[in-house]
Amino acid sequence: MTFKAAKVVIITEKVILEQVAQVIETFGATGYTVFAAAGKGSRGVRSAGRAAVVDGFSNVQIEVITATHETAEKIAVEVAEQFFNNYSGITYLEDVEILRSHKF
Amino acid sequence: MTFKAAKVVIITEKVILEQVAQVIETFGATGYTVFAAAGKGSRGVRSAGRAAVVDGFSNVQIEVITATHETAEKIAVEVAEQFFNNYSGITYLEDVEILRSHKF
Amino acid sequence: MTFKAAKVVIITEKVILEQVAQVIETFGATGYTVFAAAGKGSRGVRSAGRAAVVDGFSNVQIEVITATHETAEKIAVEVAEQFFNNYSGITYLEDVEILRSHKF
């Protein structure tokens, strides 16, 4: 048996990873997972792996599983409001199914 | 409030990343995100991280958020047709929800 | 035309990647994709990239596309049962759509 849960995905600049993580924890998420990412968006190309003289300017993707769709949406809205005026980034939600044994 | 959108995921050889990105841009996507990946598929194991004497033979995963399911599907079909006869790779779609503030 | 399929996502310790991959193959999956990941969960922070004197203690995320939701769930349950008592990790499922041309 599986249960419905939600996932919020945040793609943004590595330099604010810690701050975003703090926001996520504010909403009581049980954890999060972070990936190094490169990308292209409205604010130009962001590379990864290559020697970046200007460190911290590559992307990270942060994924958070939350028990409810509501929490996921709150995180997405808060992160977008707090950071995406000044930092490049996008955020979106997905539906996921979790196993009974997990608590999120 | 969130809005429905689509995500197309492409996993393929790093060596054709630039070409795939061009196809994606052809369809008017606002951006894309790229991850280094390792994997196993019908065409064998592809490692990452390990010293690969033969560079460019590890995988990348490319994710594109599109406003409509239709665009996502078009990208998937085009990439599969154009590359997957000669290069290893798979592609699939997911439903996502985006915030009102974003335009994709 | 697209077809429904499922994706199972497993986030766990790098040290058991090979064992998890074996479980996945047991269920007849046609392949899987692996990402290096960092994260925070109930069992503390797990970094990636940084010099980890204690190798193998960073995370990996493993994604498997399966033809049926049933197989995906079976893999999730089996991995959780077999590993998550002793190793940190979570697992969840997503619905995806695949192109006709692929066989999973």
Next chain:
Amino acid sequence: MSRFLVQFQSPALAFLVGGMLLAAFRSKLEIPDAIYQFCVFMLLMRIGLEGGLEIRDAELADMILPAFIALIVGCGIVLIGCVVLAYLPGVKTEDAIATAGLFGAVSASTLAAAMLMLEEQAITYEAWVPALYPFMDIPALIVAIVLANVYLAKKKHGPTAKTKIWPIVTNSLRGSALSALLLGLALGLFTNPEVVFESFYDPLFRGLLSVLMLIMGMEAYARLNELRKVAHWYAVYAAVAPLVHGLIAFGLGYIAHVFTGFSPGGVILLAVMAGSSSDISGPPTLRAAIPSANPAAYIGSSTSVGTPIAIAVGIPLYVALAEAVFGL
């Protein structure tokens, strides 16, 4: 004058230009990020260790005036930069402040290139001079961040807001560049790293700097694009400011030479530090502390124009000037 010409063939500059050419020809050559980070670490440890070893034997009194000049120059550059940039059309105030901050701060790789050039030209300096780096770098970043915060706070809440300085200082000390430099300094001062310094950090210095210069060149070219998207005045500022800053510091250094016997080589290095703009720890520090400033403006200015000018024109200029002034 002959020296001036020879320097264009010096390895540091040659690798910098080589990197730019590679990027211009869209070469696929990539130096992995791990190697870049290691090169930076090695350079800063090398500078720090030698500084620490030398400060041990130095008259501390000799250091006071040059350190004070470094501090004054660092802060002064930022203040001048803000005023100048604010006058230029199409320049946002936050961007002006961040750019001035970056040019006030110090580039370890430019400094290292100058150290090697002096060595090649057999011009000596007090070995603790490179250790003045933080005296110029930190104050410059602090002034810029404080100015920006005051400006933004006023814009939002009127003139009552206050900015805390201490967190900015610690944050800046924690950055990877200053951490490595200070660690080296401490190890040089309090322990006995002579053997490892002589067998590892020192001999690899020159070679790793050449790799670093190559990377800086590739990055300089890559960032030109970003610079094109912002007001063209940034490019003008970035081309002129390094030399002006260097000459100001050269003048003040000359005064220290007259009064306290500060070495000609030391005067040159002081000018180089002033003329350089931070590339390693400055950008992320400013990105985090002045989020609304556009990184394309300040990083583009610094990396694409400021650093190449500081190395290719600045260093030979100060050396030539020192030849003329001190009759080297």
Next chain:
Amino acid sequence: MSRFLVQFQSPALAFLVGGMLLAAFRSKLEIPDAIYQFCVFMLLMRIGLEGGLEIRDAELADMILPAFIALIVGCGIVLIGCVVLAYLPGVKTEDAIATAGLFGAVSASTLAAAMLMLEEQAITYEAWVPALYPFMDIPALIVAIVLANVYLAKKKHGPTAKTKIWPIVTNSLRGSALSALLLGLALGLFTNPEVVFESFYDPLFRGLLSVLMLIMGMEAYARLNELRKVAHWYAVYAAVAPLVHGLIAFGLGYIAHVFTGFSPGGVILLAVMAGSSSDISGPPTLRAAIPSANPAAYIGSSTSVGTPIAIAVGIPLYVALAEAVFGL
């Protein structure tokens, strides 16, 4: 005694402490993982190559007793550790076994630090001594894994279960640390790597060790947090055990000295190996082989407390003891 004090300023220890301080001040300095892995590889190749080159010319008979002592000590430490830890309150049996296993195994970086200290103090040793590493390391890990499996099997199925030893041995030989060491040994024994050894592996040894020590220091501090979450007895064990183990090995080494003329430097290195706890290949081996043991307990003990004590107190202690005993 003077030597004891000087050693606190030796580079290896200084970089270790430096790393801890950096982490304590939450510095953002990061040494990339690729560099760490390369440092480890280089160190082990260096140790292996020299060992191989020397074993070629050595009397094999001389090695037998020290190798036997290494084996006995490796196994003995694990057995003692299990008994002692099992008596302590709040300690789970699996965790006790894994911790004892890690302290029985050997740390290449601690060993390398000791080799450099001996070189600085001009204390010689048979060059094959570091090659005794696997004779202590592998048996210790095997004993721990077998004990754990026997214990767990009994808990589950009663006393009939059996553990296969051979897969544990091969798995442990395949680990990155032992692979590099054994490769170096084989290349030293059967081929002519003298030139590359002298031009590359040997001269970089000291410098790369300093980088490694810095990383170990940062990691030691970072893992302290984990250690805090488990029973405090781990910290006590981790502080005392390295010295006890070192002294036991010192005593047995002394016997070898008396009977077969084993060098004082060799006795010291034997003590260092015994006193060290595995940091590179031990942890993942145990994590995979004793999954139910809590890594926070054994890695925390070893990395945060055991290794710093083994380097900062252990090495100077054995050197001082050797001075007293052998009148160096």
Next chain:
Amino acid sequence: MSRFLVQFQSPALAFLVGGMLLAAFRSKLEIPDAIYQFCVFMLLMRIGLEGGLEIRDAELADMILPAFIALIVGCGIVLIGCVVLAYLPGVKTEDAIATAGLFGAVSASTLAAAMLMLEEQAITYEAWVPALYPFMDIPALIVAIVLANVYLAKKKHGPTAKTKIWPIVTNSLRGSALSALLLGLALGLFTNPEVVFESFYDPLFRGLLSVLMLIMGMEAYARLNELRKVAHWYAVYAAVAPLVHGLIAFGLGYIAHVFTGFSPGGVILLAVMAGSSSDISGPPTLRAAIPSANPAAYIGSSTSVGTPIAIAVGIPLYVALAEAVFGL
């Protein structure tokens, strides 16, 4: 003949075999990709820098004939390879062309190994010889890509299609290997990198090559599996072709020796280049330019069989031959 045997213990070969053994025993030792990329960069810069520095002082006229031979050999190997492979059963035409292209191109690591072996044997050569690399490498890749495109175009659209050569040339020059080599050449020719060459690129050459050889060995073993999946004729071709190619180039080099006094060492290096098959930039270039060719076939042949044969048998063979022919 004695030299022939000694070479089996030479470090380059020893590390190559060591890497294969490690992989065969499924060792978990991994050399990070960043280190691999850096080793390659260093090797090519070293070769390029020395080449550039030497071409400055060289009679350009001396280079013409050897460069022409390099070009002829590079193209010739591809043409011969296509014809031969096309005759073999179970071999697809595209795969044949790509494989022949890879064997016509040049391996920097094989070349570097030969340079060290010659140094060990005190056999001298014109220092610009390694700089002939691109004269053989680029034409071979171009011929292969053009042939493949012509073949594929004919298959699809009949015999009217045309292939553009210039994009292939620039693309190949942009590859990481040739970029590094040409950068080194240019820096050596036009600037003064002597000091950094002598203090960094040259002394690290030997050591980094040993690391690279280890990686090549591991990769050779790992790719054997892929080779097993394709027609067995690839393995036969891969074992025989390097030696045939090397001997052809040796013969032509001998002619240059007779007519223009081309050095015996130069003849050997020419043979080594011809006998080597590209491992760094060839594979991705071909993968992108001949997408329908199966990489398991051409990379498997080259990395798993061709390169080990070229190093282990080819180099000693040409040296022995040179001893016999030139009476070294």
